[in-house]
Amino acid sequence: xxxxxxxxxxxxxxxxxxxxxxxxxxxxxxxxxxxxxxxxxxxxxxxxxxxxxxxxxxxxxxxxxxxxxxxxxxxxxxxxxxxxxxxxxxxxxxxxxxxxxxxxxxxxxxxxxxxxxxxxxxxxxxxxxxxxxxxxxxxxxxxxxxxxxxxxxxxxxxxxxxxxxxxxxxxxxxxxxxxxxxxxxxxxxxxxxxxxxxxxxxxxxxxxxxxxxxxxxxxxxxxxxxxxxxxxxxxxxxxxxxxxxxxxxxxxxxxxxxxxxxxxxxxxxxxxxxxxxxxxxxxxxxxxxxxxxxxxxxxxxxxxxxxxxxxxxxxxxxxxxxxxxxxxxxxxxxxxxxxxxxxxxxxxxxxxxxxxxxxxxxxxxxxxxxxxxxxxxxxxxxxxxxxxxxxxxxxxxxxxxxxxxxxxxxxxxxxxxxxxxxxxxxxxxxxx
Numbered sequence: 307x308x309x310x311x312x313x314x315x316x317x318x319x320x321x322x323x324x325x326x327x328x329x330x331x332x333x334x335x336x337x338x339x340x341x342x343x344x345x346x347x348x349x350x351x352x353x354x355x356x357x358x359x360x361x362x363x364x365x366x367x368x369x370x371x372x373x374x375x376x377x378x379x380x381x382x383x384x385x386x387x388x389x390x391x392x393x394x395x396x397x398x399x400x401x402x403x404x405x406x407x408x409x410x411x412x413x414x415x416x417x418x419x420x421x422x423x424x425x426x427x428x429x430x431x432x433x434x435x436x437x438x439x440x441x442x443x444x445x446x447x448x449x450x451x452x453x454x455x456x457x458x459x460x461x462x463x464x465x466x467x468x469x470x471x472x473x474x475x476x477x478x479x480x481x482x483x484x485x486x487x488x489x490x491x492x493x494x495x496x497x498x499x500x501x502x503x504x505x506x507x508x509x510x511x512x513x514x515x516x517x518x519x520x521x522x523x524x525x526x527x528x529x530x531x532x533x534x535x536x537x538x539x540x541x542x543x544x545x546x547x548x549x550x551x552x553x554x555x556x557x558x559x560x561x562x563x564x565x566x567x568x569x570x571x572x573x574x575x576x577x578x579x580x581x582x583x584x585x586x587x588x589x590x591x592x593x594x595x596x597x598x599x600x601x602x603x604x605x606x607x608x609x610x611x612x613x614x615x616x617x618x619x620x621x622x623x624x625x626x627x628x629x630x631x632x633x634x635x636x637x638x639x640x641x642x643x644x645x646x647x648x649x650x651x652x653x654x655x656x657x658x659x660x661x662x663x664x665x666x667x668x669x670x671x672x673x674x675x676x677x678x679x680x681x682x683x684x685x686x687x688x689x690x691x692x693x694x695x696x697x698x699x700x701x702x703x704x705x706x707x708x709x710x711x712x713x714x715x716x717x718x719x720x721x722x723x724x725x726x727x728x729x730x731x732x733x734x735x736x737x738x
Contacts, residue, residue: 358426359712361488362434362478363413370465371410371442374449387414390696398592402532402619403444405510405707406490408694410440412704415697422700424708431478435715436508437487441469444493466500473504482722485526488711492530508714510707513617513639525717528710529641531692531703532619536599538626538693547628547682548606548675554582555632555670556605558598559620561587569634570611572661580667585609602627606678607653607670610634611660622692625651628685630678632670634660642691642706644713651684 365384367373372385375394385391390411393404412418412425419426428434443466451459473479479487483506490510491497497504509527544550555577561570577585584601588594602608608624611634624631631652640648648654653670660666690699691706698704725731 356712358419358424359708359715360428360433360435361413361425361438361708362428362431362436363410363438363440364472364476366440366469366472370469371406371440374442374445377449385414387416390414392696399535399619400445400448402535403448403493403496404533405492405530405694406440406442406444408533408696408698408704409438409488409490409510409707411696412698412708413438413440417697422705423698424705424712434478435486436711436718437478439469439473439487439489439507441465441489443489443491443496447493447495447498463499466497470500470503482718483725485722486715486718490530492532508711508718510711524639526714528707528714529639529643530707531622531641532617533694533703534622534626534692535595535619536602536623536627538689539603539628542603542628542686548678551604551606551629552582553584553601553605554580555607555609555667556584556601556629557609557611557620558584558586558588558594558601559618560589569657569660573609573611573634576661576663577667583667598623599627602629605629607632612638625685625692626689628682628689630681630685632666634666642710644710645706646688646691651681651688 367382368379368385369382372391373379373381375391393401393407397404412423413427417423431437446462446465450462450465451457453459473484473487484504485506485508487504487507488510489497489504489507491501491504492510492512494513506526509522510530511522511527512530512532557573557577559570561574574585574587577583584605602624606629608620608627608629609632610618610621610624612618617635617638617640621631621633633648633652633654634657635654636656640646653673655666655669691701691703693699693702694704695702730736
């Protein structure tokens with residue numbers, strides 16, 4: 307009797323699986339390899355989903371992009387893959403806001419659209435899923451003056467005026483209201499004069515906290531990492547990485563910041579007096595970046611308090627140094643968080659916890675060596691997702707960003723299609 311019941315049950319399960327495969331709704335891993343479903347994200351290889359995103363890129367004169375890298379040339383013709391310039395080695399902190407450069411380069415690269423890439427450039431805008439606007443808004447701020455009273459700032463202002471005029475004359479901008487256009491705005495002051503004019507676009511941003519929800523929000527925008535400034539730790543193969551890292555907690559940077567960044571001054575007092583805590587006030591010179599690189603590689607934990615905005619390049623410097631990030635922020639948003647679980651390789655403290663004397667240091671000291679090594683391994687596994695390359699590499703930051711954009715497109719298309727036929731755009735809000 308039991309044998310017949312078991313045979314019947316087995317037959318029913320096989321029939322169900324066969325039917326599911328036939329209609330395309332089954333994931334065989336969930337039947338036969340359930341452990342894969344719960345394995346740590348950091349240990350998995352994230353993979354592309356579906357065909358590459360089809361992107362049309364506007365051909366803008368070089369003054370809007372690479373012309374800022376070499377201001378001695380008057381060349382205005384749009385840059386091509388054949389004359390794509392390398393990122394300057396002596397750019398200093400400008401590098402951290404260079405996401406716009408790497409995204410543009412990925413569209414110009416001759417291997418664009420090949421295996422492992424998430425985006426393909428199309429020459430016919432009618433075929434495009436999205437439109438890329440290659441304006442280096444962050445570099446424009448860093449290049450053309452740093453305050454509103456600087457005469458050079460007018461160049462940045464005029465570039466924004468010229469770009470908005472060009473976009474408003476575009477059939478494709480007007481068709482969607484700019485909602486299917488991608489614009490990198492990674493510096494907090496990028497596009498500072500006319501930011502409201504491009505609010506509807508898919509913005510590539512670092513910090514959401516600086517702007518109100520009507521300007522930046524997770525439903526339409528993409529969180530990007532800063533481009534790391536320190537060199538990546540390529541040969542981190544010590545037999546005992548825990549013992550070889552003799553500094554418990556490391557921080558080096560500006561301590562006088564505004565807004566949430568005032569926590570840095572308070573942390574200086576809380577963390578004073580510990581022999582194995584290095585908390586140093588400094589500015590980002592070439593020499594200080596070199597010393598920071600070495601100290602991150604010899605530290606177990608690297609502190610990431612808020613700066614002028616909740617995020618800073620320091621977090622991504624820590625990741626590529628395989629130094630466990632200690633994130634002190636109540637409002638930070640993190641890149642690729644739909645694919646990466648930051649709690650597997652980072653530790654989080656609220657402002658209140660971090661400013662409680664002795665609390666943060668004691669919690670770090672309590673973390674078992676085995677747990678630290680597990681987190682260190684996770685960092686090594688996921689660090690390549692925060693690397694920017696030209697040509698782009700599979701699963702690097704550039705491809706991760708395009709994959710994030712691809713996931714925004716369906717909602718954008720829905721909004722555009724509905725807006726084209728609705729007589730009362732917000733009728734659902736008027737319901738009682």
